Amino acid sequence: MNFDALAARFPSLPRFALLKVDLLRSGVRLEAPIGSRYYHHHDEAGQKAVADARVHMQGSIELPGGVHAFVRHNATSPYALVTDPDTGAMWLAGGAEQSPITEVTPGPRLQWPGQRTSRGTPQGALFTPSLGGACGPVAIFLLRYCEFVAGDEECRFCSWVRMGKSHEVRPNVDDMREAITSVWREQGSVGYLAFSGGSLFNRTKEADAFLLYMNAMRDTGERVPPTVAAIQALDRADTARLKAAGFDYVCYSMEVWKDSLWPEIMPGKTRSLGRERWMDCLKAAVDIFGPGRVMCNFVAGVETAVPGAFASPEAAAESTLEGMAWCYENGIYPKYSTWIVPGGARYSDRPPAPLEYYARFLPGRQQLFAQYDLPVPDTDCPRCLTESLEADLARLDPARYALGPAAVFLTGRDHGAAHGAVA
Numbered sequence: 431m432n433f434d435a436l437a438a439r440f441p442s443l444p445r446f447a448l449l450k451v452d453l454l455r456s457g458v459r460l461e462a463p464i465g466s467r468y469y470h471h472h473d474e475a476g477q478k479a480v481a482d483a484r485v486h487m488q489g490s491i492e493l494p495g496g497v498h499a500f501v502r503h504n505a506t507s508p509y510a511l512v513t514d515p516d517t518g519a520m521w522l523a524g525g526a527e528q529s530p531i532t533e534v535t536p537g538p539r540l541q542w543p544g545q546r547t548s549r550g551t552p553q554g555a556l557f558t559p560s561l562g563g564a565c566g567p568v569a570i571f572l573l574r575y576c577e578f579v580a581g582d583e584e585c586r587f588c589s590w591v592r593m594g595k596s597h598e599v600r601p602n603v604d605d606m607r608e609a610i611t612s613v614w615r616e617q618g619s620v621g622y623l624a625f626s627g628g629s630l631f632n633r634t635k636e637a638d639a640f641l642l643y644m645n646a647m648r649d650t651g652e653r654v655p656p657t658v659a660a661i662q663a664l665d666r667a668d669t670a671r672l673k674a675a676g677f678d679y680v681c682y683s684m685e686v687w688k689d690s691l692w693p694e695i696m697p698g699k700t701r702s703l704g705r706e707r708w709m710d711c712l713k714a715a716v717d718i719f720g721p722g723r724v725m726c727n728f729v730a731g732v733e734t735a736v737p738g739a740f741a742s743p744e745a746a747a748e749s750t751l752e753g754m755a756w757c758y759e760n761g762i763y764p765k766y767s768t769w770i771v772p773g774g775a776r777y778s779d780r781p782p783a784p785l786e787y788y789a790r791f792l793p794g795r796q797q798l799f800a801q802y803d804l805p806v807p808d809t810d811c812p813r814c815l816t817e818s819l820e821a822d823l824a825r826l827d828p829a830r831y832a833l834g835p836a837a838v839f840l841t842g843r844d845h846g847a848a849h850g851a852v853a
């Protein structure tokens with residue numbers, strides 16, 4: 431089916447929204463130079479060798495109207511990114527005929543991830559461009575393995591754990607200093623710095639690694655942009671340690687709202703502390719970090735991967751929206767990333783969520799923006815939310831959303847500087 435025919439099936443979704451969400455759920459064949467080398471397992475030795483090096487590339491494209499979308503290679507995608515041989519312009523093509531859909535602007539192609547420190551460490555293994563965001567956000571992966579893998583308990587949507595095999599490392603401050611200096615030098619600014627990694631059943635030990643790396647980051651003497659710790663939900667005392675260490679935000683992601691799906695989709699998180707305790711930890715974190723400074727991500731669409739879990743795709747969308755409303759009610763900022771199927775996860779053989787799911791979910795999420803006034807985190811901006819449409823859709827209806835946080839884009843401090851630096 432070509433894109434026009436698809437758009438005719440979903441008249442309630444703006445064309446750009448439909449295109450972005452379909453690109454995310456389907457991936458794209460990278461037939462044009464795009465993105466930066468990505469170290470899935472965040473060290474060189476652990477990176478799985480593959481026949482097609484495009485599997486290790488990640489980046490973003492800008493669609494008309496300032497819509498930024500994350501792209502990574504999927505050899506079976508109906509979409510392709512191609513270069514016009516006459517003009518050199520980049521186009522998105524699709525359908526059986528591979529007809530041109532729209533011209534696109536490639537996102538940043540950064541040099542620093544392909545360079546090495548004086549010790550020979552790939553800088554892309556120390557810091558990672560975060561989801562191709564155009565304001566230069568970076569992530570640092572500190573626990574380079576996940577204990578959930580040992581017992582086949584990894585999250586079923588997670589491709590990270592199967593793209594290689596790695597081991598725990600200690601931060602090397604000299605390596606980090608060289609790498610982050612290169613990042614600042616090339617990018618001019620950094621939208622945010624996300625700390626992330628695999629999980630441990632001992633969550634206090636997991637938190638220790640975040641403190642270790644935050645301290646190492648400070649020891650580099652370089653500027654530290656807004657920071658977020660994306661970690662398993664911690665008990666009150668450990669959350670307080672993150673706050674004291676200087677983290678601006680924590681993100682304790684529930685991923686899926688429906689309780690009966692937790693053991694099915696997140697067996698490791700279920701055994702580690704379970705949904706009820708996870709929610710208790712989220713609420714305790716708001717006491718410590720303050721309303722809006724605690725985030726919770728949902729993998730929008732993965733609920734549809736379990737046969738029979740919901741009567742319809744729309745019912746699945748309603749479930750996640752219910753979870754997001756619960757977050758708002760408790761001062762927790764709800765986020766989502768569109769479920770991306772390809773890439774080695776346990777669920778990589780499942781079909782992506784039907785578009786009917788997103789036709790219900792996307793307007794529902796925007797309705798929550800209108801309903802609640804929790805501020806948008808400093809880490810979010812329209813150019814960096816490459817895996818969700820929350821900022822893109824909020825701009826559609828200024829009358830409705832003008833007073834809501836999504837229209838304001840509180841992208842202060844360094845993220846604001848990042849806009850000026852790359853605009």
Ligand code: SF4
Nearest residue numbers: 576584585588628629
């Ligand atoms: S906790 Fe889940 S999402 Fe995170 S690394 Fe482990 S398996 Fe992947």
